[in-house]
Each structure stands twice: as C-alpha cells, then as structure tokens.
Amino acid sequence: MTADASDFSPLAASARSRLHTPRVTSFVSNSMSEDAGTPGRVIMAMAMFMFVYGAIALRLIDLGMADETPSSAYIGAQQAITASRPDLVDRNGELLATDIKAPSLYAEPRKIVDVDEVIDKLSSVMPELGTETIRNRLMGNAGFVWLKREITPRQREEIHRLGLPGIGFLTENRRFFPGGPTASHILGLVNVDEQGIAGMEKYLDGQGIADLQKFGFATSQSMKPIALSIDVRAQHVVRDELLKAIDRYQAIAAIGIVLDVHTGEVVAMSSVPDFDPNDPAEALKPENLNRATAGVYEMGSVFKSFSLAMALESGKVSMDDTVDATKPIRMGGFTINDFHGLHRPLTLPEVFVHSSNIGTARMTMELGIPWQQEFFRRLGLLERTRTELPEVAAPLLPSKWGDLSAMTISYGHGISVTPMQTAVAGAALVNGGYMIDPTFLPRTREEAQKTAVRVMSKRVSDQMRYLLRLNAVKGSGRNARVPGYMVGGKTGTSEKIVNGRYVHDKRRNSFLSAFPMDDPRYVVLVTIDEPKPEEGKHYATAGYNTAPVVSKIIARIAPMLGVVPHVTEDSDKMLVSY
CATH class of the missing domain: 3.40.710.10 (DD-peptidase/beta-lactamase superfamily)
Structure with a gap:
C-alpha cells in the first residue's frame, strides 16, 4: 500500500489529531481517578485488619490473665468452703460434733465436649448422676454447677481416673458426728451448706454462727469448741x-x-x-x-x-x-x-x-x-x-x-x-x-x-x-x-x-x-x-x-x-x- 501526499497535509494532521485525542484523554482521566481512590480503600482495609487483630489480641490477653477457676459461682463456693462450725463437746470435753474435709463434684458445662459421654461415665461410678436433671445441667451454658455435694474419697478417685474435661472437685467442710445416733436429738444436724437445721446446731446459728459464716469470719482457726451440758457417758x-x-x-x-x-x-x-x-x-x-x-x-x-x-x-x-x-x-x-x-x-x-x-x-x-x-x-x-x-x-x-x-x-x-x-x-x-x-x-x-x-x-x-x-x-x-x-x-x-x-x-x-x-x-x-x-x-x-x-x-x-x-x-x- 502506498501513501498519498494528502495524508501528510496539515488538514489531515489536524483531523488525525482530533480523532486520537479523546482516546488519550479518556485513558489519562481513568488512570487519575483510580489513583485518587486507592488510599481510601487501603486505609479502610488496614482499619478492618487492625480491628480484627485487636479483638484477637484482647481475647488472648483476657485468656492469658484469666484464672483456671470456674466462674463467679466457684468464688461463692470457695467462700462457703472457708466457713466452719465450732466443735461441740460434752461437759467433760468429749467430742460430739466436728468439721471434716469432704470432696464435692462440680461441672463446667462450657468446657464439656460430649455430654452423653460424660453422663455415661459418671453414672458408671454414681448411678444417681444418670438422671435427666443432671443432663439438663450439663447441656446448659453455665460456668459452674454442682453435681454432687459430699462424695466419698473412693468416688472421687474413680471419677478422677475417667479424665473427663469440665468435671472437677472442690474440698468442702462436712459436719461429722463421732457418736452417730447417741445424742442425735440434742445435737440436731446441718445441711450441705453447713447451716444448722435442727437441735443445738440450729440454736447456735441463731446465736451468731450464721452471721460469722456470712461475713467470712467463721473459720476453723476462729471457732472455739462449745460445751454442752450433757455427759456423753x-x-x-x-x-x-x-x-x-x-x-x-x-x-x-x-x-x-x-x-x-x-x-x-x-x-x-x-x-x-x-x-x-x-x-x-x-x-x-x-x-x-x-x-x-x-x-x-x-x-x-x-x-x-x-x-x-x-x-x-x-x-x-x-x-x-x-x-x-x-x-x-x-x-x-x-x-x-x-x-x-x-x-x-x-x-x-x-x-x-x-x-x-x-x-x-x-x-x-x-x-x-x-x-x-x-x-x-x-x-x-x-x-x-x-x-x-x-x-x-x-x-x-x-x-x-x-x-x-x-x-x-x-x-x-x-x-x-x-x-x-x-x-x-x-x-x-x-x-x-x-x-x-x-x-x-x-x-x-x-x-x-x-x-x-x-x-x-x-x-x-x-x-x-x-x-x-x-x-x-x-x-x-x-x-x-x-x-x-x-x-x-x-x-x-x-x-x-x-x-x-x-x-x-x-x-x-x-x-x-x-x-x-x-x-x-x-x-x-x-x-x-x-x-x-x-x-x-x-x-x-x-x-x-x-x-x-x-x-x-x-x-x-x-x-x-x-x-x-x-x-x-x-x-x-x-x-x-x-
């Protein structure tokens, strides 16, 4: 193909210039628009990443500082554990009632992976834990629930061997009466929270023992034995x-x-x-x-x-x-x-x-x-x-x-x-x-x-x-x-x-x-x-x-x-x- 002379004339050059300018102008305009929006998107993305990583960091810090103990209910339980009752003795100093340490079984439902497995294994040791009531407790979202207060050392050992996540033990005070039924109607009894519910045990609560327990002053070190009038012989x-x-x-x-x-x-x-x-x-x-x-x-x-x-x-x-x-x-x-x-x-x-x-x-x-x-x-x-x-x-x-x-x-x-x-x-x-x-x-x-x-x-x-x-x-x-x-x-x-x-x-x-x-x-x-x-x-x-x-x-x-x-x-x- 041969070029005509007119292709090189000023008019032709002007025409070509008009035909090509819009395309060049469009290209430059789009490029400038994209360059102008890039900093905003980058800032937004950086902010989102910072928020996510900040939340993760805060959670890690929270977990790192958290105690391994089970929620606020555990704190209340610990307070109950420190509460004690005074020993009761007869007129000659013979022991009638005292506190001993006993394990209690608790659960942290949030940490339990398989409720059915836990129920099945616990009931193999303690059949009374295989009830629907216990199942409902374990399927909840509570941080701490009691399963059984005052279990035997043997039961504690057997359950411990099961290695169940979310199942643990607390040591509580338990009231023990060495004479058994010998003076039962005089001494009375207490509930699992060490509160007197009958006999002289209930009377003592009315004389201030319950208040000392409530405010944390009832400890084994602070409680002096209380003598009764009876002669155990x-x-x-x-x-x-x-x-x-x-x-x-x-x-x-x-x-x-x-x-x-x-x-x-x-x-x-x-x-x-x-x-x-x-x-x-x-x-x-x-x-x-x-x-x-x-x-x-x-x-x-x-x-x-x-x-x-x-x-x-x-x-x-x-x-x-x-x-x-x-x-x-x-x-x-x-x-x-x-x-x-x-x-x-x-x-x-x-x-x-x-x-x-x-x-x-x-x-x-x-x-x-x-x-x-x-x-x-x-x-x-x-x-x-x-x-x-x-x-x-x-x-x-x-x-x-x-x-x-x-x-x-x-x-x-x-x-x-x-x-x-x-x-x-x-x-x-x-x-x-x-x-x-x-x-x-x-x-x-x-x-x-x-x-x-x-x-x-x-x-x-x-x-x-x-x-x-x-x-x-x-x-x-x-x-x-x-x-x-x-x-x-x-x-x-x-x-x-x-x-x-x-x-x-x-x-x-x-x-x-x-x-x-x-x-x-x-x-x-x-x-x-x-x-x-x-x-x-x-x-x-x-x-x-x-x-x-x-x-x-x-x-x-x-x-x-x-x-x-x-x-x-x-x-x-x-x-x-x-």
Whole structure:
C-alpha cells in the first residue's frame, strides 16, 4: 500500500489529531481517578485488619490473665468452703460434733465436649448422676454447677481416673458426728451448706454462727469448741437401756431424761427410735421424732405427784388428813374409779402409794379449779418449755376446764405435756421447791438460782421427797430400788387415745424418779410407748417395766456422776422425817 501526499497535509494532521485525542484523554482521566481512590480503600482495609487483630489480641490477653477457676459461682463456693462450725463437746470435753474435709463434684458445662459421654461415665461410678436433671445441667451454658455435694474419697478417685474435661472437685467442710445416733436429738444436724437445721446446731446459728459464716469470719482457726451440758457417758447409758427396753417389752418407742435438779442442766436425753445425724435423711422419718421435747402425751398417775404437792402447798390439806375413797365418783355419765381400790378412807400417804384416782380427784375439787390452774402454771405445765432446743411442743389443754376436766387432770388424763415438762416439774418437787428452766448448756448452781422461781415451800418439797421415797419402798415403784442409793418416784400408766377413744390394750407407761432422796441431785424420767407384758406376767403397768429401766439407768450412771453410794444402806430405808 502506498501513501498519498494528502495524508501528510496539515488538514489531515489536524483531523488525525482530533480523532486520537479523546482516546488519550479518556485513558489519562481513568488512570487519575483510580489513583485518587486507592488510599481510601487501603486505609479502610488496614482499619478492618487492625480491628480484627485487636479483638484477637484482647481475647488472648483476657485468656492469658484469666484464672483456671470456674466462674463467679466457684468464688461463692470457695467462700462457703472457708466457713466452719465450732466443735461441740460434752461437759467433760468429749467430742460430739466436728468439721471434716469432704470432696464435692462440680461441672463446667462450657468446657464439656460430649455430654452423653460424660453422663455415661459418671453414672458408671454414681448411678444417681444418670438422671435427666443432671443432663439438663450439663447441656446448659453455665460456668459452674454442682453435681454432687459430699462424695466419698473412693468416688472421687474413680471419677478422677475417667479424665473427663469440665468435671472437677472442690474440698468442702462436712459436719461429722463421732457418736452417730447417741445424742442425735440434742445435737440436731446441718445441711450441705453447713447451716444448722435442727437441735443445738440450729440454736447456735441463731446465736451468731450464721452471721460469722456470712461475713467470712467463721473459720476453723476462729471457732472455739462449745460445751454442752450433757455427759456423753450417761447419754450412752440412757439410750442403751431404752433400746434394751424396747426389745424386752416389744414396745414401739421409749424416752429417757436425766436432769440436774439444782441447775436444770440436761445431763442426758434420749428418744428412740432415733437417727444418725451423719445420714440426715433418717431424721425425716416420722417414727424418729424427738418425743422428749417435741411430743406431748398424757402422763397418767405421775401427775398425782403434782396434785398432792398442790394440796399440801394450799395449806388446806396435811399429811395426817384422810380422803374418802370408799366409792367411785360419777359425773356427767363418767365414772372415776381406782385400779386396785381399797374402798375405804385413805390417808394422804395412802392416796399416793395406792395411786388413788378417787382420793386425788376429791382433794382437787376441794381446792378448786383456779388453784389447780395456778399451781400447774407455776410448775410450767401449762405453757411451752423455755430452753435452747428449737424442737419444743406446747402442751394440749382442755378447751373447757370444768369440774370433770379438773378431776381427770389431777391424775394425768385430759392434759398432754412433753416428758421434759414432766421432768422439770419433778425437779421442783425435790430441790427445795424451785422451778428452774432446763438448759442444754453448762450452768452453775449459782447461775441457776438467779432465774429460779420458788413454786412451793421447802416444807412441801421435803414432804414430797418423803412420799416419793415411800412409794419406792412400799408402792408401785419398788422395782426401781438400787442398792446403795435412796431412789424415790411415782409410776404412771395411761391408756392411749385412738380415734377419740381410750384403748385398753395400748398404754404409755412412765416412771418419774429422783436420787438420792436424802439429798436429791438428779431426776430420771423414763417413758415406754405400748410395752407388752413380759413372758409369764399378766401386767404391763409402769411398775413392771419403766421402774426396772430406771433402776438399771441409775445403777450405771450414779458412779459416773460422782454420786457416792451408801454401801451399808438398807434398800428399804426411809427418810427420817419430812
């Protein structure tokens, strides 16, 4: 191809220039636009990278500084772990309750990879952990959950060997009772958080232990042992004899109380069946109720002791008076009779020794209902007993205290009180006439006298000591005698009420006693629920079962309590005077 001359002319050059300029201009314009936007995109990209890497760095720093402990719940658990309870000891320093270390099992659900595997392996060691409740806990997003409090060291070892991620152990304080059930109703128990829920353990929480735990001041170093009034040796004897009595007389329950008559200290108190506070679930069984302070019962003829003291204190009756007991008393369709009536006038000592319902009822009516109510109120029989133990029942009184009620109450029917109330009132009969509230804490005689209230004269108290001793020598309490000790007491046999009616073949027997009667130091009360006659015997009255049990208890505890026997004493020796 050949070029024409016109191709090189100025006009042609101008035309070519116009044709090519837009293309060049467009190229330069786009290039400049792209160069201008590049810094903004770069800055934005750099900012995004810096944000992402910054977040990662912060998370790494957070993880690096984080403790390996499980969340805030763990901190709360640790605070609970440091809380302690003081040791409980008896009056001689023998250990009754203390804290020991026990492992507890927890989980951190966020760290668990396979819930099914964890459930399967845990339940192979502890089947109770294979429940749907545990599964739901593990599938949550919590940082810390309890699985089982207070497991055994062997369980801890077996679970530890499984090597499960997210499963761990914490060491907590656990309450331990070395004597098991020996003093269970007195000591009470605590829950898994070391909080008292019954007995003296609950009482102590109300005295400030719970507050010390709350604020972190309750540690094993700061807690001094707390002494109780009981003597664990006497406590063991009472419980042992009650268990033997249940077996011997095929009874359903038994109660025993030993009380210092001058201080009001409870030296021993047992109610069987009982429970082991190391296994708290046993305390929930109805048959394991603390019958000594939380149960109320008709105490039967034991109340004649209070009625005769009432009569003597009134000044209208003397030891030389006689009461007409020749025939039954009939009132409002009811008949009051004697179990073994002599059908003749009785002296006051005969009313007591022969346990005459008729004689006691007639004396009460002569004195009047207001005086009966006033005197029984003095003895603490009409209101709830004041003591440290939380489980204390109020007495059941008649809705209408008329003539018939007054007569039946005089011999222990129509009014229900706790055995502890009975023992406390019994102490006032023999300690010179002072009403002293019972205590489960040590108390001196001088301290007791500061709050003691005189409820009868010393003269009447001396007369009651004579009558109680007389009944142990010539009356229904003969089987309570102990060689070397002057024992006195009064029996009580009451028929139980079933469906609103008294049942003749179901009885609750009691024996209220004191020793030594020449200088009384202790009251001993024993009650047996539904005893059966021994083989070869026709009766299951108190004189045949509760009195012998009291004899066995006194024979064993008297040397422990420092009561010196009179080696040459005749078992039938009476008090010289009253």
